[in-house]
Amino acid sequence: MLNVRPLPSYLVQRFQGWRATAYQNNRAWYRRLAASGQHPRAMVISCCDSRVHVTSIFGADEGEFFIHRNIAALVPPFVADGEPHGTSAAVEYAVTALGVAHIVVLGHSSCGGVKGCHDMCAGTAPHLEEKSSFVGRWMDILRPGYERVLPLPPDQRLTALEKGAVLVSLENLLTFPFVKAAVEDDRLTLHGLWNDTGEGLLEQYDPARDEFVPV
Incomplete structure (x- = not known):
């Protein structure tokens, strides 16, 4: 080559x-x-963004986390169509082979992928609508999240969509039969986090309050 x-x-x-x-x-x-061999306690699904340094945030050593990174830390819905699915394969391996006790979905501020989804859905990024756009088709996963933030003032939508992306991924995780079964059997817990990269802050989703709160 x-x-x-x-x-x-x-x-x-x-x-x-x-x-x-x-x-x-x-x-x-x-x-x-x-x-x-590896025996990680947690899987972390985070964004590819170079500013999100998962092991540094948690002071983790080698062998602690099974980390999967993709654009905007998205998890697609479960689809058993015989096609290759990188993120779904990573989730399957973490839960069924490694037996992780936790899956953490980690979103972050100023996420380019989330902004791309916002602009695409708002009609200001036509290049992402093209079938040939891998980023655009990946960000289709987040379209339901965009619909949810539309009632908000425009200056609040991007941050809300960054956090909404975490919730969409958590919802999609529960469409995987082996994830749902492990959660129901108390063998697995799901966690949603949002990292403010500029301020060094971390928020977690509180289902009782249906909002993200400081860690």
Whole structure:
């Protein structure tokens, strides 16, 4: 494959620095993880956004989280159509193979994917309406969330839709039979979070109040 190139030098230097320090200082731990397999307690579904650093937010070590990232941290509804589904496969593996005790859906502020959905649904992003747009078709998952925020003042809709995306994903998770069964058997709990990346704040969805509250 002639178009594949070696890593940029700055990434090579960072890797070599990590291996000489963090890895060498914890070599036995890394080898134990490699030999014993992974046993994460939680799956985290987060956005691809480079500003959302899941392990840093929770101070997590290797082996703690099974992390899946996609545009806007969305989970599609369950569809058993024999086609490849990356996010659905990750959820299936986490619940049925790894037996995670928690699934955390983590949304965030200034989410480009959510804004794309907002603009597409508002008719100001026609390029996302094209069938050839992978982003647009992925953001179709969030269309029900857009309908819910329409009654709000325009300046409140984006943040509300970011949090609404978390709720849409949680609702869709419960359409997966193995997720629903694990929740009903108290083997699995679902959690919805929203991270304000600029302020370093975290809010969680409180079903009793039907709103996001500070953690």
